[in-house]
Amino acid sequence: MTRISPRYLLQFDEPAGYLDFARFGPPSHAVLDTTAALLDQATTAGPSTVDELMRQEIRAKAAAARLSGSDTDHTVLLPHTSLGLFQAAFHSTGEVLVSASEFPANTYPWARAEQAGRLRVRRLTSGYVTSERVADALTPEITTVSVSAVDFRTGYRADLAALRDVVGDRLLVVDGIQGFGVVDEPWEVADVLVVGGQKWLRAGWGTGFAVLSDRALDRMDPVLSGWTGARDPGLFDDEIHPPDATAQAWSISNLSPITSGAFAEALELVEDAGVGAIAARIAERLASFEEVLASCGAEVVSAVDRRAGILAFTLPGHPAEQVGAALANAGIAATVRPEHVRLSPHASTPAAAADLLREALETLTRPRAPLSVPAPGATTHEVLTALVPAIPGLAAMLGPGNEVLLHDLSRLPDSIVAIAGDLTGRSVGGPMTDLLLGLVRRGTTQDLTNYRTHGPDGRAIRSSTLFLRDADGVAVGCLCVNSVDPAASPGGNGEPETFPPDVDSLQRFLVDRAVTKAGIPVDLMKKRHKAAVVRELDEAGYFLIKDAVDHLAGRLDVTRYTIYNYLNEIRA
Template structure:
């Protein structure tokens, strides 16, 4: 197996803690340089400029054909995966399509919309791995197509495309390959329609993608979504509507930007040079290192282990995913945080030290599975523990009208472990403010000094928040100093901040504020209004609070699963 080329590694500059390629893969210098070159060529346009630029489409198609094992007549360039799947759904031969209910929305909405339009009927496969055995049991005489993701975005499960091909038989097999193409070797020829966007593992940037369409699909599908570039003789302007081309070009609505096509070609050619096998092996190595480290900290691997590509999802017992994600973000580790787990997806360019970087963040949160909880004084980080006895004395030294508060970020949201003074009416075990909670949620652990706010009684306050870090630079706590601002008038100016006396009060305040900003009563809210409330609360750190999902579900009069669905859509 070929080792990864050092020249390939030099093409990328993402930080060591970037572990989110299943969401977005930072493009290479080759992509950036190609984009700049083609744009420069466009700015100095001459008689042949447009024709020369349009040849980039052929270059990109050729690269796709080599990587997919097809040919350019069966390939069409597309701006994203969703368009290819909508094409497959609306061009479908009718009958019934079998698709898993747990698919990423890009692979469910096209089929649902096509069903609305009367083009086909949707049959849903219940949640779980899409295995050949489950598909075989679900097939009916009416099933004309099966749609599946090559790699499941939640579990990282790598579908057995060859076995699915055998089970599906003469029916059409539609494959969403965005989480697999370029990061794992697979029998792509098994798919009748293979669609993939280029912004993730292909590292080509947004606005890039392709579809590979088999002869069987071309024969059976009716390309109703076909534009002038998908017609026969597209350059013949005779005031007639031409029939669709008999190749994959029939799926074209218009030309992809030639600059985008060139950038896409550069990314694919770089992938070819490195070799998918070499990239896959390197990714597997990094996944193995991360998995071993997570297991040593008592984490539970919740993604697929036997069949997987580049996705590793985990949970830490007794530590909500939100809290784990916030700690990672604060340390410069980029991951995807779901309500129930955290997802890592490294690439071949991820360095070996990434696992140790993650370990340094999580070791303060995790404890071996099955161990008994230890007293708070022991679990408090040593940096914070050393400050606890000094807080009352520090407050006394500053004098009346002041308050000094020490927060432990591993105990969100009821994080106060020491307090001196009574300016805001809080005590030990009390929560942080809504302002500080939002900063922690967004990973914005930068010191705030001398900002104006208002206390619970309306008095003007001057506040400062200093984040305390461990030896690795990870924020573990916050030291806050609040002082009555005797020189200021009570005029309503200053940073909006709330000092709730307990977690329940904080929870109620955040929900009421979000609902108020929606501007519509709950009983009149539609989905978009409730989703907007969830989005604001997510950004505010509301879901770091224990049982927050259940509380919000009751307030919005929906189920807890609806809240999780909103969160998945928001964070997708």
């Protein structure tokens, strides 16, 4: 096992199952403590407090410069990667080459700059951005090439040195957010290196920096530059000063010194541990995950030879949503996309994470033994079948005003396999409620007992839902009991829940509710409104329904691929 600084490891407390650093990296105790200390200093402000706090920016800039192989004259702090890429785009001229499959933070800035007439965009078709493919796409008109150091979908680590050789005297812009601090790269070959600190650097949101080469400073026109990026920013003489000659020209305004101090602490922790040791530790974790995936019949669909900390996989016969639910049920945080599941561990991820991953996947892949006599307290899919004849008897025992039903979670969403009583007007083959569907989507399969809701006719009812599990503790079904609540007023307060008679009704209800929450008619919706509808429906478990994407695409008047793009952005 790779040796790594104990001081570094003791700084982190995330659960063993947190494997989503490509999305967000939980900050360290040092970052938390520094933030608290600087906030405390700010609350007891004195004559020198502001000047002392502002020195944190110098500290953070120096740490970023050291880690990137540069100096502070070529380094500027930024609140996030997107701003740096927007500045790179609007400060450029000519033609830029950028992959169509980049993360949107590295496509929208160039598109907007083209829209503003600053430059022209040439798109590289989807696939790994290699030096060979870039060389084939280069034309004399191309002045800039923009690339991610690590592809967010596949974890492919671009060969920056080879790209530098191919690009030649053109500008090379590198989005380093998925690799900086966790892989050894020749960052100095980039003309513009932009990095956000909220992921692998574990500094929290609102942190980042850019490093500019002399070539970038000479050729780029810093039109997105504020007063703090001008020469003599403290001279208030009613004149517009020219941009500073250093990377400070990209500064728009002062960053929060509290955020800068936290960022400095996070960067110094990386220095203390060493990027090489961090990278080796992550590689060990990924190798152990690969062994688990192979033993469970999963297929790795991400890069293997040149990769950073990202591993994406599929499990044949099991949709990504189902795999994601099994992982969440086991306490594993991962990114779930329609096409695959993405895991991204860090150096602080314990070896036990591989065991958690194995246990979660085996709940989906382990063959089920034929039913004999179930062990006490255990249940299987076959037990659901055995319970079906008991449902009418249970309802009869409870008497009038009661309803008993059985759901088989493998039949989602039309999961009712037995029902007795007509309290909610449903029948066998009908769907689960919106409340229950949302719980299953989030992997929340704890029993709910004696909660108040109301039926389709407005009658107040009390409900209980008990999850039935197999021998490994995985929820395979649930037994639900609904009873009229004579003590409550019709339509009164209670857990909001809808009892649709069929899947089509459930689909319509969920979409209507999401559109209503958006607060604007579909024909007037912009992209942000439609994306909000997709986010609401994703959280509600809507996409567990067969053909849900096609149905929603028709309702929102977009293509099914647009829905998938929204989902990718939401789950990124």
